[in-house]
Amino acid sequence: MAVAVGRGFLLQPSSSSSFICNDVNKSSIGITSAFLPAKSGTTRRYLATVVRAQQRPTWLPGLDPPPYLDGTLAGDFGFDPLGLGEDPESLRWYVQAELVHARFAMAGVAGILFTDLLRVTGIRELPVWYEAGAVEFKFASTRTLFIVQLLLMGFAETKRYMDYISPGSQTKEGSFFGLEAALEGLEPGYPGGPLLNPLGLAKDIRNAREWKLKEIKNGRLAMVAMLGIFVQASVTHVGPIDNILEHLSDPWHKTIIQTLANSGS
Incomplete structure (x- = not known):
């Protein structure tokens, strides 16, 4: 025994x-x-x-993680059922792609919830989030806003990609209109300086494993939340705050199960 x-x-x-x-x-x-x-x-x-x-923590207790996921990456819990990260170069790209999607999701969830709260409470007269793109603003036309966004986002994403291809290249003198010292690129995916790290958190980014782990965990949660917001909007045709208020009005009968069952009938 x-x-x-x-x-x-x-x-x-x-x-x-x-x-x-x-x-x-x-x-x-x-x-x-x-x-x-x-x-x-x-x-x-x-x-x-x-x-x-x-053993280090894994997404499934008792799982033997693949050898290329050795726990050195932030948020590495051995999850790669399709084997997408077997190639080191592909894994390096997926790490950066997840980080960018996580940050966009965190910004998106925060923006949707904040503006939806202003709309529901009547503080501001705003459209529901999935109709915001169709609103015509007085200060600029939709075409102008699209072009401006395309230029700004294109510039930022090009700089990010160039730093991914050649780490540290975007902090060299003259690479960013003389503002290189204000950015202080720490490593690919983690720009710093007073502009993008005003609180001075994780100045030593290579040893800031705890901060990296917190960010990617919150980012993954935000991506799941964003997916939930998409599904809610498609099924209920209202914003997330309206969904929360409806659920709280009758928690035992107004749930996701009843909502999905009623939507199919």
């Missing part, structure tokens, strides 16, 4: 009169074996001690 000792240790007795074979699977989690003789005058017994090193 196996006896669990502490966390991650397994003691398994054996009555073999010889020695315990060291033919133990020595995988990446680190397994060793040993034997202990019993007291003199008693049947010689041996204990095989299998010491299993504490």
Whole structure:
């Protein structure tokens, strides 16, 4: 009978009169074996001690993560069921793509909830978020706004891509209208300086694993929330604050299950 000792240790007795074979699977989690003789005058017994090193957290408990996901990346929990990150260059690109999508999702969720709250409370007369793009603003035409956005976003994304191709190239003197010192590019995906890191958090970005982990966790949550907002808008045709208020008015009967069931009828 196996006896669990502490966390991650397994003691398994054996009555073999010889020695315990060291033919133990020595995988990446680190397994060793040993034997202990019993007291003199008693049947010689041996204990095989299998010491299993504490594994890092994974998205599925007990999962052996793929070897190319070694835990060095922020937010790496061994999740890659399709094997998309086997190629190192592809993995490097996916890391940057996830980071950008996470930041857009966090900004989008915050903007949708804030403007929807202003609309529902009557503080400002605003359209529901999925109709905001069709609104004609007085200070500029839709075409003008689109061109301006295209130029600004195109410039920023081009700079980001160039820094991805050649890390540190966008902090060289003359690469950003003399504002390089205000940006202080730390590493690809993590610009800094007083403009983009005004609070001075994670100045040493290479050792700021905790901050990176917090950001990517919140970003993943925001991406899931954004997907939920899309589905809500498609099913209920109202904003997220309206959905929350409707649920709170009758929590036991106005849920996602009833809403989806009624939408199909």
